[in-house]
Amino acid sequence: MYGVRDPFRRAQLAIAALFCFLGFQYATWASRLPALKTRLDLSEAELGLLLMACGVGAAASFPLVAVLMKRMGSRRLAIVSAVCLSLLLLALSAAPDYPVALVVVFCDGIAVGSLNVAMNAQGAALEAVHQRTAMAKLHATFSAGSLFAALLASGVNLVTTDLAAHFGVAAVLLLLLVGLTRSGLLTEAEQVPAEAPAEERPPAPEKGRRKLSMPSRVTVWMGCAMVFGTVTEGAMNDWSALYMKDVVDAASELAPLGIAVVSVMMVLARVFADGWRSRWGDGRIVRVGSVVAGAGLALALLAGGVVPTL
Template sequence: MFRVRDDYRRAQLAIAALFLFLGFQYATWVSRLPALRTRLDLSEARIGLLLMVCGVGAAVSFPLVAVLMRRLGSRVLASVSALALGTVLLALSVVPNYPVALLVLFCDGVAVGCLNVAMNAQGAALEVRFERTSMSRLHATFSGGSLLAALLASGVNAFTTTLAVHFGLATALLVLVLGLAQPGLLREERPAGETAGASAQGSAQDSAQDSAQDTAGQPAEDAGDAEEKRRRFSRPSRVTIWMGLAMVFGTVTEGAMNDWSALYIKDVVHAAPSLAPMGIAVVSVMMVLARIFADGWRTRIGDGRIVRAGSVLAGAGLALALLVGGLVPTLIGFACVGVGVAAVTPCVYVAAARQGSDALSLVAAMGTTGLLAGPAVIGFIANASSLTWGMGAVAASAVIVSLCATQIRWPAIKEPAATKPAVTEALTEA
């Protein structure tokens, strides 16, 4: 890929292309919501439902993603779901009515859930195979894809407002990116039917005694059937639940800041309307910068410390800003949130991938749920009391991430070679 000879760089660029792909695809259709509203004559409530049904599709995709990861592997699943997302753009450009648009965006959410898990499984395997931290930079390219999509939308609008032209051009670019990325994606190291047991490894320490009791005294063939049944319908381990909760509260923090920071600056800080977007800008810029440098921090001090310290910084910084008040303290507090939560999702994805594809799928689905439901919950709190209390709940969510992080098994700062099979199972579990 890209005539890069170094194996690590070739794989890193290919996987980064998947993250860029997802950010570009999402920002492309979201940037044209005004055009979709005009074309389909939508009210604000219907637009909100469009956005929600996309999130619902991603949130409920967990069972399908878990099965597809076991049967196809992350490399094939990433390619298939990426092609589906390109098809969604073409479909959105010609949808005849609102019900069809809802169906298309639900399918978009399912495809997003599939690509999200597959590309993070690839990123986690990249770290282990080459023993180099890279997940945070990969997540930063998602934001880069969103920026490129916004620039393309502005450029196309200067010449034509036709959705078919814009989405057709965007789809062509996405297919090109996928074609360039495909050869560099990591391949499975084992046959698809071979099970290394990484998912069982993640839960074995929590349920080994129960498993022994279930199979004790059974004939050999019955015990084998029971083991096969457990592999297919295994309950998530205690550690996986903690990772899911960390992801939920981390995405609640991230999503709420994007949705409510501008209103807080305008309605509570009473800044000029022209300064209201500064909240989103500060959070986004600091998050991207932090993700660029976070892999180096992870190498030096470890994922666990990064998540615990970062989430405390986010919660404490935002809480202090709410207490002090004023535009400058508020922006400083928002900057603390951007820096503090930047590495949470990359680190949790890596930890989840070590438990197997089922754990990764569940954690990703819980993260999507937090991103979908979090801003709405903050809105309910603000409506019942005030937006200051709502933002206080965001600060509390960040602190809860730190508490959850104390219960997660984080990779060592220098991973031994023995850990490789566990993470590679996120690619190969069948």
């Protein structure tokens, strides 16, 4: 992020690069699941377990991340976990069998969880320090990273089907991105916002033992919306390449384009999301977005074929 003088813009670009990094890294190996399935001779159940290993690793990382955040800070944790994710791509391409691949993907999930927390902490600190919104556009760069990874996978497939070559190129690009990002990230000292005037500070929390209470109906519905949204997004990222190849008989170079199409639309939605929220409100966005997503999935499944799927 050399040459950018504005502190907000410099930090925003660096943090956006982390979001782009994570989207690129994840989509790189997710877009090549058909090749991994063939190389390791996996059944559908074994492939599902492989994908679940990443999620289990991410969930298991949260207690560890809490400790690492205190000891390392979000800047160092982001850099270390990003380097690990780059190297894990190489490890996955070289995995000799299914058990080793499970371990690699589990470790990948731990690194994903670490980078996810660290980069979001950087984004939250950026908004707090500069009193400017940035989070929606940061998340848009995650989808942009997924798009670039899918396009790279499709391009590499035109030249070679070798996983090691593809993941090697991706790892080099990711390490270069880490090097460019490092100087722009917020240090721990820079993450402390200026103290607000006394009249603007929130009231101090009351001391004493907190009582457990049942979640409200709104909280339950929002939790369900998040779960179903995550399941749908995960299906698009994890299974669309296999669906394209095995169900609608797409060519190998077209299979990664399922992730690419989803990523393009997510980038567009996230770029305009803040304006939509201001104009129509969060509740309407959730309801309309859910209907559009459900209708799109249903029509694609009923119609079949490469073009309706995309």
